[in-house]
Amino acid sequence: MSIRGALAVTVGKGTQWALRTFTKGGTSLPGKLAAKIDPGVLAQLAKDYEVVIVTGTNGKTLTTSLTYHVLKQKYPDIVTNPTGANMAQGIVSTFLEKTSGSGKKIAILEVDEASLIHVTKYIKPRFIVNTNVFRDQMDRFGEIYTIYDKMVEGAALAPEAVIIANGDSPIFNSRKLVNQSIYFGFNHTDDGETMAHYNTDGVLCPNCHSILHYKFNTYANLGKYYCPNCDFKRPELKYQVTAIENLDYKSSSFQIDGYPFHIKVAGLYNIYNALAAYSVGREFGLSPEEIQAGFTETQQKFGxxxxxxxxxxxxxxxxxxxxxxxxxxxxxxxxxxxxxxxxxxxxxxxxxxxxxxxxxxxxxxxxxxxxxxxxxxxxxxxxxxxxxxxxxxxxxxxxxxxxxxxxxxxxxxxxxxxxxxxxxxxxxxxxxxxxxxxxxxxxxxxx
CATH class of the missing domain: 3.90.190.20 (Mur ligase, C-terminal domain)
Structure with a gap:
């Protein structure tokens, strides 16, 4: 590590100690100060880690938590940002917080969509998980295609990273990427014929601009989509929800690839989060039993x-x-x-x-x-x-x-x-x- 980098780390860690000792603590300020001293400090802090980045509009925090607890079943030395400090300075703070450990070093990082490019400039992840893209914070992001442009641009800075994307989201199949992509999604019901609600974003075919149809629609613009006027359709899924067994107000039971799973949160949208975490776990070689053990250990997250x-x-x-x-x-x-x-x-x-x-x-x-x-x-x-x-x-x-x-x-x-x-x-x-x-x-x- 360079002298400048060492100084940045010393100042960052010192700031973390002071915040913990004399205040209620803080997540981003230490990283902000460290990056001010050495803009490239993140590359030095993360150089020994195999990194998974989770990004997208909704579901980042829970997907990150589920993935962290899943991989902990096999890899004890994992760093993550559990407080949701998901911009570049928060990521720096996350690595500053980590003490030295033994074994394979893995980082599971929630990253804000607009900040992805500022993170992949220094970190070259093994996987980037794309949860979904919905209209969000119009003052900051603009429309969904602007959000996705930022995600594509960020991923392109790490061309060796494999994107694990929600295959039920049409936008993730709308253009050719430099990254390899694999997809997860739902195949839990028989095919039918339906369309998304009329007030739904992201349901135009990227090739011919016709309105997409669905064999089934889980919610919003997600589901088994296809264009009735050209060959655009949902890509082949590597990992899939194959059955919904029970949904109540505080938990969900379902099957992925025929294996039973249970999570202590409700809603189809959280099953998508679990499916994303399962996909990462399987890519790291974990068994379904190990993944369920990780799901069981996951605690309720903020809000x-x-x-x-x-x-x-x-x-x-x-x-x-x-x-x-x-x-x-x-x-x-x-x-x-x-x-x-x-x-x-x-x-x-x-x-x-x-x-x-x-x-x-x-x-x-x-x-x-x-x-x-x-x-x-x-x-x-x-x-x-x-x-x-x-x-x-x-x-x-x-x-x-x-x-x-x-x-x-x-x-x-x-x-x-x-x-x-x-x-x-x-x-x-x-x-x-x-x-x-x-x-x-x-x-x-x-x-």
């Missing part, structure tokens, strides 16, 4: 159906950031058999996305399918959320608008149900967890 006890109430936290993710979370309510209330918190800080127009594409109207006695509304853009819910048909008599996070927690106490589903943007969940920690309901904060 991903995370359950917190607040007095006599059970709070289920769900991160919302785009229409597709919101719609899948609302779909989970179909599995709930107990009475429940809903609390919606909408912020528009940079980490949330400052463009909140996406709430008008989210299917809030589906909330009227449930007998919800109480709907809380809060956040910086609470007035916008209140208006959206009124347009969706939510009764004003059931709605309560609160200003502060403290008021939100107080509202939990007088909600008429034991269970409360919280749907909140990123900084709103951070603020909520901070306040819950301050009040003693949880022991640690997300940094």
């Amino acid at each position: 991903r159906q995370e359950t917190i006890k607040v007095g006599d109430k059970l709070i289920i936290l769900n991160l919302i950031k785009n229409p597709v993710g919101l719609n899948q979370i609302i779909a989970l309510l179909n599995y709930e058999r107990d009475p429940f209330s809903v609390s919606l918190i909408l912020n528009d800080r940079p980490a949330d996305g400052t463009d909140i127009s996406w709430i008008w594409d989210g299917e809030f109207e589906r909330l009227t399918d449930f007998n919800i006695p109480y709907v809380g509304v809060s956040g910086i853009r609470r007035d916008d959320m209140e208006l959206r819910l009124k347009v969706a048909g939510i009764s004003e008599a059931t709605m309560e608008k609160t200003e502060s996070i403290g008021d939100v927690i107080n509202s939990f106490q007088h909600a008429p149900t034991e269970k409360i589903y919280v749907m909140a943007t990123y900084t709103a969940i951070l603020n909520l967890r901070k306040e819950l920690a301050d009040q003693g309901y949880i022991q640690e904060r997300m940094k």
Whole structure:
């Protein structure tokens, strides 16, 4: 390591120690300082690691966690970024945090789509996992094709990396890449004939621009697609979900390649995350039994159906950031058999996305399918959320608008149900967890 690199590592590690010792800690600042001293420090820190990068719009955090716990069954010396610090400086901090270990060194890294190019400039991963591409943070990313352009550009800097892509997503089969690609997807039902919902992005054939048809459609633009006017269709799948056995509000049972699996989170979208992690595990030579053991060890992640006890109430936290993710979370309510209330918190800080127009594409109207006695509304853009819910048909008599996070927690106490589903943007969940920690309901904060 160069003198400049050694200085960068020393400053970064020293900053991490100071933050842990004198504050609540931090994830990105040490990496930011280290990279300022030596922009190439990431290449030096990661040079002995076999790296898997997980990127895409939705599912990065849980896919990374599942993959980490799967590979831990065979490889004990693994580094990852569990707090979701997924931009370049956060990745540097992740490696600074790692102490020396023995055996094969592996890194499982969640990487922001727009930051991929800044990571692959220095790290040449063995695999890049592409989860999906949906409209997200329009102020930052633009449309889905702009997002995918960034992902393709980042992958091209590591041409030897194999892309493990969601084959059910048409965009991942829309162009020729310099990277080798293998695909995972669903083959859990008989073929039929359907089309995606009319308000769905990414359903135009990249060759002839006809609207894609589907033999089956799992959700959004995902499924067994084909173009009725040319030869564009879903690629051959190497790994596939072959059966859905049970879905409820807190878990999922299914088969992949004929083997049974169970995860402690709900929803088809999380089965996709498990399938991605399974695909990586199989590429590393793990058995289905080892992969299931990894799934079993995976803990609830920040804002991903995370359950917190607040007095006599059970709070289920769900991160919302785009229409597709919101719609899948609302779909989970179909599995709930107990009475429940809903609390919606909408912020528009940079980490949330400052463009909140996406709430008008989210299917809030589906909330009227449930007998919800109480709907809380809060956040910086609470007035916008209140208006959206009124347009969706939510009764004003059931709605309560609160200003502060403290008021939100107080509202939990007088909600008429034991269970409360919280749907909140990123900084709103951070603020909520901070306040819950301050009040003693949880022991640690997300940094």
